[in-house]
Amino acid sequence: MKIVIIGAGNLATHLALALQQSGEQIIQIYSRTEESASILANKLAAPFTNKINKINNESELYIYAVSDSAISDLIDLDIAPDAIHIHTAGSVSINIFNDKKRNYGVLYPLQTFSKNKEINFKDIPVFLEASSPDVLRILQNLACKISDDVQVINSETRLKLHMAAVFACNFVNYLYDVSNDIIIQTGLTFDILKPLIRETADKINYLTPYDSQTGPAKRFDRNVIDKHIQMLDNQPELKVLYEKLSQMIFNKHFHQP
Amino acid sequence: MKIVIIGAGNLATHLALALQQSGEQIIQIYSRTEESASILANKLAAPFTNKINKINNESELYIYAVSDSAISDLIDLDIAPDAIHIHTAGSVSINIFNDKKRNYGVLYPLQTFSKNKEINFKDIPVFLEASSPDVLRILQNLACKISDDVQVINSETRLKLHMAAVFACNFVNYLYDVSNDIIIQTGLTFDILKPLIRETADKINYLTPYDSQTGPAKRFDRNVIDKHIQMLDNQPELKVLYEKLSQMIFNKHFHQP
Numbered sequence: 001m002k003i004v005i006i007g008a009g010n011l012a013t014h015l016a017l018a019l020q021q022s023g024e025q026i027i028q029i030y031s032r033t034e035e036s037a038s039i040l041a042n043k044l045a046a047p048f049t050n051k052i053n054k055i056n057n058e059s060e061l062y063i064y065a066v067s068d069s070a071i072s073d074l075i076d077l078d079i080a081p082d083a084i085h086i087h088t089a090g091s092v093s094i095n096i097f098n099d100k101k102r103n104y105g106v107l108y109p110l111q112t113f114s115k116n117k118e119i120n121f122k123d124i125p126v127f128l129e130a131s132s133p134d135v136l137r138i139l140q141n142l143a144c145k146i147s148d149d150v151q152v153i154n155s156e157t158r159l160k161l162h163m164a165a166v167f168a169c170n171f172v173n174y175l176y177d178v179s180n181d182i183i184i185q186t187g188l189t190f191d192i193l194k195p196l197i198r199e200t201a202d203k204i205n206y207l208t209p210y211d212s213q214t215g216p217a218k219r220f221d222r223n224v225i226d227k228h229i230q231m232l233d234n235q236p237e238l239k240v241l242y243e244k245l246s247q248m249i250f251n252k253h254f255h256q257p
Numbered sequence: 258m259k260i261v262i263i264g265a266g267n268l269a270t271h272l273a274l275a276l277q278q279s280g281e282q283i284i285q286i287y288s289r290t291e292e293s294a295s296i297l298a299n300k301l302a303a304p305f306t307n308k309i310n311k312i313n314n315e316s317e318l319y320i321y322a323v324s325d326s327a328i329s330d331l332i333d334l335d336i337a338p339d340a341i342h343i344h345t346a347g348s349v350s351i352n353i354f355n356d357k358k359r360n361y362g363v364l365y366p367l368q369t370f371s372k373n374k375e376i377n378f379k380d381i382p383v384f385l386e387a388s389s390p391d392v393l394r395i396l397q398n399l400a401c402k403i404s405d406d407v408q409v410i411n412s413e414t415r416l417k418l419h420m421a422a423v424f425a426c427n428f429v430n431y432l433y434d435v436s437n438d439i440i441i442q443t444g445l446t447f448d449i450l451k452p453l454i455r456e457t458a459d460k461i462n463y464l465t466p467y468d469s470q471t472g473p474a475k476r477f478d479r480n481v482i483d484k485h486i487q488m489l490d491n492q493p494e495l496k497v498l499y500e501k502l503s504q505m506i507f508n509k510h511f512h513q514p
Contacts, residue, residue, distance in 0.1 A: 183418070
């Protein structure tokens, strides 16, 4: 299948590589900035452009893997009206294509992508939605080549899924970052937290997250909590966050014993 | 070495098992509740008691693996004055033993323990502190039998380490729990988040947590954030948490580009 990738960010990069490796033909990369377009295009040995009016008009599939706010403007362009146009965003409804494209859909890979971290796309759950059964069939064929876990969900479910992912990934990673900052102050290295982080993520394969909960907040051990909060005296935002999360953990375990 | 374990909770259980497997002799388990004492004692084929006045007086080492608030009362007991007495708490200073014991210390394993989840103790960083070089040498010999990563730190550093662990483990696990609750509402299962959770935890072995950050908060994509917050309308506490974490992530990445 001939594919144009609109976007050259983290997701666009990993998706384009996975599609090419599975035998699809990436015929062009478009990105607003020439540099990022060329970097991804080089990885794929594919042509690229940073000019909207130079986007290849003869592809079968256009994948809009750009920020949510950029999708709307890009699908307004009058490109290849008979092709399939899909976006990859968790929180953008399929209806964004209404009255703008004939054949369209969504291909949402539920994963965190960073350009410099390799990843096995086969393990990533991919969620599809399509404007018609015919388009869905084509997207399913495509998605099954790159992922072993392909499911069909609607836009409302995808939005909830995306929010759950923000908690389980983006917010979790921020807490890693906070713990890194604290560790660095002690002169120790972040490495000593890695077995703990690994085990915390592994445990939920054996116990529910609810049953996995440990620590002073669960017991509401005020003595420990106060010592920690005192150390955060010069970081008022973290102090509030620590208090809030501790209270929420305690409330959940106290009310659902 | 003859060891009495005071406590039969998650940490006591895993530590006692690791010590016995490394050839140490657990001669008694004490716990306030007979049931938990007997469960752990059965695993070790060791005697147990739930009576303070029946704690074996002839051991070489007493390990107080109980909640922080219980340590103080238990070390007030006049047991085996020449033995070594240690606690296992992240946030309790070694000074708690001052004027109460002659030989004492701390052995703090940095990990999350649940009784029904097996764990390889060898991978767990263990942090020691001791009342004298002699006691330290004995604790080092002991700790090196159960862990491949033994370090000496003072009480102040241990307290900071514990706080970092609360962020990297307890708070992280709570966010898993929140994401689980959201997923269940969609009719999907928590399993679909597991590749994402795994990758988020794995990524920090290759990138710093700061460089690993992705998602709408980092870009402060108000459009996505608003959609998510709107879905949390009937959960005001989660709504505040979502707002707060998003703001903190954005501030950190905006001010340190």
